[in-house]
Amino acid sequence: MEKSFGAYLRQLRLAAGMSLNDLSAAARYDKGHLSRIESGSRPPTADLARACDAALDAGGALIARLPAATRRRPPAPTPPPATTEPAGDTWSLTLWPDGAGYMSARRYGHPAATDEPAVIGWPPMRQAGEPEATSIATVFSAVTDLGRRHSPALVLPQVITLLQTTRGLAAATRGTDQARLLHLAARLAEYAGWMSQETGDGRAARWWTRACSDLAREIGDDNLVAYTNVRRALLSLYDDDPLTTIAAAGSLRGRHGVTTRVRWLAAMREAQGHALAGDRDGCRRTLDEARTLHDRIGDDEPVRPLGTTSTLDVTAAVEGWCLHDLGHHAEAAGHLATALHSTTNQIAGAVPAERTPVRFAVRRVLALTAAGDVETGCALMAGLLPDVLRLDSATVRHDLGDLARMLTRWQHLEPVRALRPRLAAALTRPDAAAAG
Template identity: 30%
Template sequence: MSQNGPTRAQETPAAFWTRADVREALRARDMATFFLLYSKHANASQTAIGQRVGIAQPDISKIVRRKRRVEEQQVFTRIADGLDMPTDARRLLGVSGEGGPEGSQPVGPLGTPTSPVDPPRRVNPAAVDALHGTLAQYARLDNMMGPRHLMATAAVQLDFIGRLLAVADGPTRTRVLQVGSSFAEFAGWLHQDAGDDRVAAHWSDRALEWATEADDTLMISYVLTRKSHHAAARRDRRATLGLAQAALRRSETISPRTRALAYRQIARGHALAGDATACSHALDEARHNAAVTDDLGEAERTLTGYCTPAYVELEAADCWLILGRTREAITAYEDCLTDWPAEFERDRGLHLARLANAYAAHREPTRACAIATEAIPIVADTGSARAADELHRLPGWLGRWRKTDEVRTLAEALTTLPPATRADGRP
């Protein structure tokens, strides 16, 4: 200690929170400046800060570089909780001294109420397995009713998993990580389907992080495939292909259905690149793997059980539509939708919307409008932004017929859906 008192590196936590520059950063909600100040004070890396506040290190880096702003109240609350902010610092940040707005419950990583109880002192592995068992039921509900009914439930479960990870060690921690990566991937899927790509990417990143720590090769491959799916939604053909190919690097350790899903994404990447031959070869690989009937257990079924031969054919149909081969797309969609299972209602709406686009691209506006009219109430009920985006593309395909009664009626019906969340470059 010098004669003038402790240096910045030696300052006490109490002194840090009273510094003028820290208080100004909190008052302005300037997390870029605040994280830099905190990092120097605590000699903490971005990874360490991220672990404390529940934000992945790449996102911390984006915040510090001002590539991303923190705007959500629940994230400010997590930062305050994770860094043990004193009451007056929390109030400068606009966060209650009790861990949330006055009179409210604490919030979890997706902004929903969570349990205020402390984490257990030990983790019962059987309880973790039981928690994983609920995921299959959630997946069934999602297929029938869409994402919005399950987002709050996923948030609560992920908050609980985070509490378990705070106390789990050894093989039990590995099991919690496996279950956590499954729930995080599911949350990412729900948010992608609901049209929130930023939050979807956050949870996919978390799923990959947890699966990597657990050395769960099946989940690592699956999440890479899902991230390829995110890239395809952005029409990023290079990332679509690269991530799907990465999912196959340890192909001998993953299930046939997981391989089929990766090949499906490779096919889509080639379709986005306009390479019909390479797309066809990848689809053949996807068909071959999806046809394998080996039962690899409940966990694998829950993760990839939807990847049936019919599912691959529907994905092929979308590739044909991207490539402009509309008659092949129409035939594939209609063949697969003829005996569509009732439990996959959300996807029925999605594929009807794609079929409507295929008819419109094939210059059959009457059929396109009829199919779209069938799809609209399903899409509205299930809240799938992906399906709504498909329907919102129809006016682009139907522009030359926009003055006809049927297209005007369809355009009016489309106003009952939420606006498009993304454009993918199609008409």
């Protein structure tokens, strides 16, 4: 496959009338390295294929020549699990669908510790009404506000417990109050899936997304059922699986009972899938569709909107994201800078930065670095690291891994040498990267 890719690269380069020097300057890869790729003595990478595809205006044809395994990024390293039991109280929690449950608490490393755990239980929930549903919605809003600015590990236990409590209340309630509680439970399950994805646990994210879909079907919320396909598309995108991303997002076309906002979110996911596959035309077509849909979002939306509620221009930011995956790195960085303009002060530390702007800000760093503006990229990344560490996002680490690999091409530069140890710490031990 490497030889086939290299021969095709050479064919496209000659057809474009470019020398190796020309391609080296346009793609920002060493001439000798490109020569070894063309001869088949070195395997291509996804980054190189995207850069050369853009430089040769190949429209994704070169990206499509990559072996499937090469298109997938290596997973970012995750911290190893603890090998010893920590001192202090350890709780095991069991929650039943009717709201009943019990907690088994055991104390380790304490002089008064015994082998017998303390067991604390509580009965099933009683019938609830509008006041209880309103109170749960208020707690949910507070938890999601934490999730926008802090580690998913901080909010995920609260979301799961609140979800199970809500299910218990719904089991004891009837009528419209039950429907409202089940809808809250479905939204909590969807949010648990997102936070699970942010911890790096794709399997748990898919489990919670299925739970959301099942609860939404139970109450006949077709819009929320449809939105779970948007979530599945995003999970597939981070698995570097463009075909599944496109299929999941594209399945909402012509589907009844789907709001304009959900169609807008689906169009953006589909565009990202096309970009990952190297399909420039498909990406542009679905981005245009996303812009049109965004302009039509109106009063048919629920009180609590689905998907991101960030104040930045998400459609423009997604376009920048796509341009980077298509190999147009300088253009991508410009789009992302424009989209992030309204949140610059926030990301600079005026207030705790939110998850969505930071994710796109890191993607901007990646695009700048790929475009050869390494010093600016390193300076921005150094400023972003405190927010990156606090958010502790596996999806952000997805791009950090790409950045770390990319910087090996410029490891002779002082800004790169200064950043790389902190970047490596952020990828392996998030609490250690703040040092230095």
